[in-house]
Amino acid sequence: MKIAVIGTGYVGLVSGVCFSEIGNEVICVDNNPIKVEMLERGEVPIYEPGLDELIIKNKAAGRLSFTFDINSAVQNSDLVLLAVGTPAQPNGEADLRFIKQAAIDIAQAMNGSKIIATKSTVPVGTNELVSGLISSNSIHSFTVASIPEFLREGSAIYDTLNPNRIVIGSNDSETLQILRELHLPLTSNIITTDLRSAEMIKYASNAFLATKISFINEIANICERVGADVTRVAEGMGYDHRIGSSFLQAGIGYGGSCFPKDTNALIQIADNVDYNFKLLKSVVEVNKEQKYIVIRKLQAELGSLFQKKIAIWGLAFKPNTDDIRDAPAIEIIQELINQGAEIQAYDPVATQNFMNEVNNTSIIWCNSAIEAAEKSDAICLLTEWNEFSEVNLEYLGAIMNQRVIIDGRNLLDPTKMKDNLFNYHSIGRPNSI
Numbered sequence: 057m058k059i060a061v062i063g064t065g066y067v068g069l070v071s072g073v074c075f076s077e078i079g080n081e082v083i084c085v086d087n088n089p090i091k092v093e094m095l096e097r098g099e100v101p102i103y104e105p106g107l108d109e110l111i112i113k114n115k116a117a118g119r120l121s122f123t124f125d126i127n128s129a130v131q132n133s134d135l136v137l138l139a140v141g142t143p144a145q146p147n148g149e150a151d152l153r154f155i156k157q158a159a160i161d162i163a164q165a166m167n168g169s170k171i172i173a174t175k176s177t178v179p180v181g182t183n184e185l186v187s188g189l190i191s192s193n194s195i196h197s198f199t200v201a202s203i204p205e206f207l208r209e210g211s212a213i214y215d216t217l218n219p220n221r222i223v224i225g226s227n228d229s230e231t232l233q234i235l236r237e238l239h240l241p242l243t244s245n246i247i248t249t250d251l252r253s254a255e256m257i258k259y260a261s262n263a264f265l266a267t268k269i270s271f272i273n274e275i276a277n278i279c280e281r282v283g284a285d286v287t288r289v290a291e292g293m294g295y296d297h298r299i300g301s302s303f304l305q306a307g308i309g310y311g312g313s314c315f316p317k318d319t320n321a322l323i324q325i326a327d328n329v330d331y332n333f334k335l336l337k338s339v340v341e342v343n344k345e346q347k348y349i350v351i352r353k354l355q356a357e358l359g360s361l362f363q364k365k366i367a368i369w370g371l372a373f374k375p376n377t378d379d380i381r382d383a384p385a386i387e388i389i390q391e392l393i394n395q396g397a398e399i400q401a402y403d404p405v406a407t408q409n410f411m412n413e414v415n416n417t418s419i420i421w422c423n424s425a426i427e428a429a430e431k432s433d434a435i436c437l438l439t440e441w442n443e444f445s446e447v448n449l450e451y452l453g454a455i456m457n458q459r460v461i462i463d464g465r466n467l468l469d470p471t472k473m474k475d476n477l478f479n480y481h482s483i484g485r486p487n488s489i
C-alpha cells in the first residue's frame with residue numbers, strides 16, 4: 057500500500073518505518089526541514105533501540121522516504137496516517153491545533169479518494185471533527201479511521217512489529233477491511249469497532265495501566281507500615297490471570313509523554329459530559345505525591361538537606377529512553393535544590409535532554425554513576441538502568457561521604473546492600489523508612 061505519514065514524532069516515525077519494513081511504500085512528512093534533512097541522511101532525532109538500522113535498511117530498499125512537502129506525499133498515497141502531536145492544554149484537555157491544521161492541509165492536497173486514519177491519541181469525537189474539516193476543504197471522496205497506537209518507548213519497534221492487538225475504528229466497512237488487510241502481516245488479533253470506541257480504547261487502556269501503578273504504589277506505602285514486601289505481594293497477585301503480573305512494579309510513579317497527559321485528558325473528557333471520574337482523579341493524585349517519598353526518606357536519614365551532596369542516578373522517565381518528559385526526576389531534583397541540596401546527576405543517555413529542560417547551573421552533570429556518587433551524602437536512584445545494579449559496592453561505599461542509598465525503583469538487592477553496610481531504603485520493602 058502507498059502510505060503518507062504526517063508527523064515524524066515518536067508514533068509517526070516508528071509506524072512509518074515499521075509499515076515500510078512489512079513491504080509498504082511509505083513517505084513520512086514533517087514541517088521541520090532540519091528534521092527531514094536529518095532523517096534523509098539516516099540520522100534519528102530520538103533514542104530508540106533498532107530504529108536507525110530499520111530506517112537505513114528501508115530507505116536503501118526504496119520503500120521509505122522523508123519530505124517537507126505534504127502535497128506530493130498525500131497525492132502519491134492511498135492512505136494518510138495522522139500522527140501529529142496532541143499536547144496538553146493547561147486544563148489537561150488535549151490541544152487539537154496540529155490535528156486540525158493537518159486535516160486542512162491534507163484536504164487541500166487531495167487529488168482523489170483517500171483513507172485518512174488518525175494514530176495520534178485524540179479525544180472521542182476528534183475523527184468526526186477531522187472528517188468535517190476535510191469535507192469542507194476538499195471535493196474528493198474520503199473515509200476516516202482511528203488506529204490507536206499502543207507502543208512503548210524503548211521497545212517501540214518490537215511492540216509495533218509484534219502487537220498484542222490492533223484496534224481499527226471506522227464507520228465504513230470497506231475501510232475497515234482495507235485497514236485489516238494492511239495489518240494482517242503483524243497480527244491476526246485485529247479488533248474492528250466504530251470510530252468513537254476506538255478513540256476511547258486508547259484512553260481507557262492507558263488510564264487502566266496508570267491505575268495499576270498507583271494501586272501498587274499505595275499497597276507499597278502500606279507494606280512499609282505493616283512490614284510486608286510489595287515485590288512479593290505483587291508477585292503473589294500477578295499469578296492470578298485476571299490481575300496479571302505486569303505494571304505492578306512499585307516505585308516513584310509514572311512519567312513520560314503518555315500516562316500523565318492521557319489520564320488528565322480522560323478526566324477532562326469525562327468532565328465535559330458531566331461525569332466526575334473520581335477513581336482516575338485519585339490515580340493522578342497518588343502519582344503526584346509518590347515521588348516526594350524519596351525526599352522524605354532522605355530527610356529521615358540525613359536530617360536537613362541543606363548543603364548535602366546528593367547523587368542522582370537516572371533522569372529519564374524510564375530506562376532505555378532519553379525521554380525526560382514528565383520524568384519524576386524533574387520535580388525531585390527541583391525540590392532537593394529548594395531545600396539547599398547540592399546535586400551531582402548522571403543518566404546514561406538523557407542528560408542532554410534534561411539540561412535543555414532544567415536549566416539550572418548549580419547541578420553538576422557527571423559522566424558515570426561513580427562520578428556522581430563521589431563524596432556524596434546519599435544516592436537517589438530514580439531510573440532503573442541496568443548499569444546501576446552492576447556498580448562495585450565496595451568501591452562505591454569507599455568513595456561516598458555517607459553510605460546512604462534511596463532506591464526509588466526497587467532495582468538493587470537489599471541483602472547485598474546490607475552486607476556492604478549501606479543504609480539502603482527502597483519502596484515498600486522491609487527496612488524502608
Ligand code: UGA
Nearest residue numbers: 205206207208209303304305307309310311312314373374
Ligand atoms: C505507555 C503505554 O505502556 C503504551 O502502551 C502506550 O502506547 C504509550 O504509553 C502511549 O500512549 O503512547 P510509555 O509511556 O512508553 O508507554 O511507557 P511505559 O513503559 O508504559 O511506562 C510509563 C511509566 O510508568 C514509566 O514512568 C514507568 O517507570 C512507570 N511504570 C511502569 C511503573 O512505575 N511501574 C510499572 O509497573 C510499570
